[in-house]
Amino acid sequence: MKRVISVVAAIIENENGEWLIAKRPQHKTRGGYWEFPGGKIEAGEEAQTALKREISEELGIRISIIAKLTNQLHHYPDISIELSSYLCKAGSEAPHPHEHTAIEWVNLNNIQRYQLSAADNGIIEALKERAKQY
Ligand SMILES: Nc1nc2c([nH]c(=O)n2[C@@H]2O[C@H](COP(=O)(O)OP(=O)(O)OP(=O)(O)O)[C@@H](O)[C@H]2O)c(=O)[nH]1
Ligand SMILES: [Mg+2]
Secondary structure, three states: OOOEEEEEEEEEEOOOOOEEEEEOOOOOOOOOOEEOOEEEOOOOOOHHHHHHHHHHHHHOOOEEEEEEEEEEEEEOOOOEEEEEEEEEEEOOOOOOOOOOOEEEEEOOOOHHHOOEOHHHHHHHHHHHHHHHOO
């Protein structure tokens, strides 16, 4: 059986209720696809520490983690991932794409226009469910 890689992703909300998505560089796996910023948990690292580290590396900002949103196993041809997503808030610092080719703030109406990584469908469904509750 393939080893499962633990991945954390941040669903960062701004004051307009939009979320930050980032485009993967072409040379990486799933190149050109959009995703929620984040990455692999390192050995011995706590999930939330990993998330804050990844967001600092990838976007140059600090975040506060509000709540866990999803936890799902997904099998790609190259790897299997356990993807955990967290609802987060950013402060006043502006994010910059240090490891992605672009970033965008999106809402539930326009997120469909972006080709997201397959594992992210569960996150979108959870965001839609959450939107119904408010
Ligand atoms: N960050 C992130 N990764 C995702 C998402 N959805 C998804 O399938 N993945 C996959 O999870 C895996 C690990 O994420 P990553 O490439 O961001 O890992 P990383 O930042 O540690 O990158 P590195 O390995 O180049 O150092 C990749 O195969 C990526 O395609 C998502 O929404 N966010
Ligand atoms: Mg990453």
